[in-house]
Amino acid sequence: MESPNTGLAPETDVPVPPASPAAAQPSRLWVERTGTRTYTGRNERGAEVRMGPVEAGAVFTPGELLKIALAGCSGMSADTALSHRLGDDVEVTVEVSGDNYKPEDRYPALHERMVVDLSGLDEATKERLLRVVHRAVEQHCTVGNTLKAGATVDLEITGE
Known part of the structure; x- marks a missing residue:
């Protein structure tokens, strides 16, 4: 429960995160191989992140x-x-x-x-x-x- 006008939980002063229906639903996550030791991570919302070894360049x-x-x-x-x-x-x-x-x-x-x-x-x-x-x-x-x-x-x- 949030304290009035503060955005903080009562007694603890810890911020209350905004409620989000999407947060309750786990998202499907996966990686797909794109080359030697390189992969692209994806979620069902369309986000992508490229990963691999340092030698692969612009990847994490x-x-x-x-x-x-x-x-x-x-x-x-x-x-x-x-x-x-x-x-x-x-x-x-x-x-x-x-x-x-x-x-x-x-x-x-x-x-x-x-x-x-x-x-x-x-x-x-x-x-x-x-x-x-x-x-x-x-x-x-x-x-x-x-x-x-x-x-x-x-x-x-x-x-x-």
Whole structure:
């Protein structure tokens, strides 16, 4: 339930994400091979993303997509609180990094840095907004929560 005129949940000051019927329906996702180690990811809404190894040029690597998904999720989770306090035209950049641990072919740690101009806020307002943003990301960033929880992955291979 939203507090009147604030856009924040009562008692927690966490932004309430707007309701979206499309969000409740899982979208079909798939990738199609387009060449040697290159694929195009698609969803049923018509979006596409090209992926492959660094050597393939203008593509994202799967690891880059993972990192971008995390950064995008954090930004989207914080957006209501930031735009509520700083305006709908607030500029936000979320940078993300993490080195690949080659022996296990994984990223043991990812680091996000949210860049937003808070210079117009007094110290108390700034501290409150930072708490609200952190709480919003912790509660609503599905990608971050999935990574922190360590999701299981099952692969089924079928022939047609």
